Amino acid sequence: MTTATGQGSAPPPGDGPVLAVEDLHVRYGGSHVLQGVSFEVPATGVTALLGRNGVGKTTTLKAIIGLAPRTGRISLRGKDIQGDATPRIIRAGIGYVPEDREVFGGLTVDENLRLVDPDQGVNAPIVGRLFPDLVSRGKQRAGTLSGGQQQMVSLARVLLRETSVLLIDEPTKGLAPKLVTEVADVLAEIAQRTPILLVEQNLPLVRRIADTVVVLDAGQVVHRGGAAELVADQELTRELLGVSMRRDGAA
Numbered sequence: 463m464t465t466a467t468g469q470g471s472a473p474p475p476g477d478g479p480v481l482a483v484e485d486l487h488v489r490y491g492g493s494h495v496l497q498g499v500s501f502e503v504p505a506t507g508v509t510a511l512l513g514r515n516g517v518g519k520t521t522t523l524k525a526i527i528g529l530a531p532r533t534g535r536i537s538l539r540g541k542d543i544q545g546d547a548t549p550r551i552i553r554a555g556i557g558y559v560p561e562d563r564e565v566f567g568g569l570t571v572d573e574n575l576r577l578v579d580p581d582q583g584v585n586a587p588i589v590g591r592l593f594p595d596l597v598s599r600g601k602q603r604a605g606t607l608s609g610g611q612q613q614m615v616s617l618a619r620v621l622l623r624e625t626s627v628l629l630i631d632e633p634t635k636g637l638a639p640k641l642v643t644e645v646a647d648v649l650a651e652i653a654q655r656t657p658i659l660l661v662e663q664n665l666p667l668v669r670r671i672a673d674t675v676v677v678l679d680a681g682q683v684v685h686r687g688g689a690a691e692l693v694a695d696q697e698l699t700r701e702l703l704g705v706s707m708r709r710d711g712a713a
């Protein structure tokens with residue numbers, strides 16, 4: 463295991479993207495969910511992956527890390543990974559924070575973190591810096607934490623390994639406005655060091671922390687561009703994202 467510094471590993475050679483997805487297809491039985499999705503994640507900042515419910519955002523993240531049956535080309539820092547199994551892809555430097563957080567409710571906060579970093583757990587410097595609340599709750603069972611606190615455990619866990627890019631799926635889903643702001647602060651701080659591909663329904667948050675956006679619809683990429691430009695264009699957001707995306711609220 464690499465050291466638990468929470469620092470991003472070396473940037474890709476030249477100015478290339480950290481992650482490139484080309485002609486990605488995913489089929490579940492008869493359902494052709496992703497139909498030739500192509501996009502790149504730049505080596506810095508936050509790239510938001512947007513789209514209506516059920517359009518394939520989670521499937522895209524799962525396909526990248528090998529948890530959905532896929533064809534196409536996926537490269538991490540210029541190296542093809544589409545033929546690799548999930549553990550190898552994770553070791554190659556992708557961190558994944560799933561939609562449902564997946565903390566171990568019966569274990570303490572510290573034990574959850576020690577599954578990734580057996581030596582330090584909650585004492586790792588990055589945890590103290592970004593999640594002071596978790597340090598004081600180290601002995602608390604994760605299942606008794608609020609949704610926001612569980613999200614922090616899930617984020618902390620992925621930061622204990624050295625990664626080149628993070629895939630984070632709807633981290634503010636179901637959170638109270640104050641916690642949405644806290645998660646946004648943490649994501650902005652993380653993105654200073656490690657590029658993030660972020661699935662997020664909260665447009666104020668996207669406007670605040672994302673640089674670029676990729677929008678999916680009907681199994682394909684239908685828009686790429688600047689985050690601020692998209693969020694500022696009410697007609698375009700309504701057309702691309704429908705009414706389910708949250709325009710108001712905390713970030």
Ligand SMILES: Nc1ncnc2c1ncn2[C@@H]1O[C@H](COP(=O)(O)OP(=O)(O)O)[C@@H](O)[C@H]1O
Pocket residue numbers: 490493495513514515516517518519520521522
């Ligand atoms: N394991 C699966 N088996 C069959 N269909 C699935 C599976 N996972 C997702 N789907 C379907 O794929 C489509 C995209 O789902 P998903 O990627 O979760 O959408 P999003 O994250 O954009 O809301 C949906 O129609 C969903 O029902």
Ligand SMILES: [Mg+2]
Pocket residue numbers: 519520521561
């Ligand atoms: Mg989803």
